[in-house]
Amino acid sequence: MNVVFYMSSFVAVIATIMVITRANAVHALLYFIVSLLSVALIFFVLGAPFIAALEVIIYAGAIMVLFVFVIMLLNIGSEAAEEEKRLMSPQAWTGPVILVAVLLGELIYVLASGDIPGAGTVVVGPKQVGITLLGQYVIGIELASMLLLSGLVGAYHLGRRRRSGERRKGVS
Amino acid sequence: MTAVNPDHGLILAAVLFALGLIGVMARRNIIFILLSIEVMLNAAGLAFVAAGAKWGRADGQVMFIFILTMAAAEVSVGLALLLQMYHKLKTLDADAASSMRG
Numbered sequence: 001m002n003v004v005f006y007m008s009s010f011v012a013v014i015a016t017i018m019v020i021t022r023a024n025a026v027h028a029l030l031y032f033i034v035s036l037l038s039v040a041l042i043f044f045v046l047g048a049p050f051i052a053a054l055e056v057i058i059y060a061g062a063i064m065v066l067f068v069f070v071i072m073l074l075n076i077g078s079e080a081a082e083e084e085k086r087l088m089s090p091q092a093w094t095g096p097v098i099l100v101a102v103l104l105g106e107l108i109y110v111l112a113s114g115d116i117p118g119a120g121t122v123v124v125g126p127k128q129v130g131i132t133l134l135g136q137y138v139i140g141i142e143l144a145s146m147l148l149l150s151g152l153v154g155a156y157h158l159g160r161r162r163r164s165g166e167r168r169k170g171v172s
Numbered sequence: 173m174t175a176v177n178p179d180h181g182l183i184l185a186a187v188l189f190a191l192g193l194i195g196v197m198a199r200r201n202i203i204f205i206l207l208s209i210e211v212m213l214n215a216a217g218l219a220f221v222a223a224g225a226k227w228g229r230a231d232g233q234v235m236f237i238f239i240l241t242m243a244a245a246e247v248s249v250g251l252a253l254l255l256q257m258y259h260k261l262k263t264l265d266a267d268a269a270s271s272m273r274g
Contacts, residue, residue, distance in 0.1 A: 005180065019208075
């Protein structure tokens with residue numbers, strides 16, 4: 001499992017360097033999704049399969065979609081078409097595709113090797129996480145629900161267009 | 173195959189956090205600043221999970237779930253602010269919003 005860990009770490013660091021150096025926001029998003037996927041693989045080999053699934057579903061799935069929506073809202077007029085042309089060019093997607101191919105190779109290797117996630121790793125599964133979350137940390141869930149509610153209200157209030165008669169562009 | 177040393181996970185979390193911090197300080201586009209903040213939050217979560225894996229406890233994973241909740245709330249408010257700023261200033265440059273009205 002060590003080789004899987006170090007290769008995903010390598011992919012994560014390379015992808016994150018690409019995120020903070022890209023000029024185009026959509027390219028940076030592609031690289032950031034690759035970085036999140038590799039971190040999910042690291043969670044898996046560290047013995048946290050539940051967190052690995054949450055990383056893919058919520059971070060790479062939901063939060064990144066918010067970013068994509070906002071970038072789409074900001075792309076206006078003819079710039080959007082040129083953007084689309086540049087996005088389809090090979091140099092835009094070869095980098096992420098190579099990095100994802102490395103991750104896919106690791107995944108096939110993990111599945112083929114049989115012992116998941118490696119001998120000696122203590123796997124803390126969803127059951128233990130759920131017992132701890134809803135037992136010891138139940139006050140944290142209440143606080144998180146209040147945080148999410150305030151985030152919802154705040155995003156609705158801030159995303160509202162001030163002038164009346166115009167189309168409302170909310171993020172939530 | 174041997175188990176992964178969680179200390180190396182902590183080192184990776186530190187590297188990713190430093191990269192996110194560089195992004196926040198070096199970039200002037202607000203979208204990239206928000207993305208770099210996400211990188212930093214993700215690195216903090218990785219540190220929690222690696223520390224939890226070192227002792228074989230579930231507490232680190234619980235903390236990651238809280239960080240995930242916080243990141244979702246933060247990014248929704250941050251992106252709403254970004255949209256408002258773009259409608260007002262017609263730019264995504266963070267330096268354009270450097271002065272207060274009062």
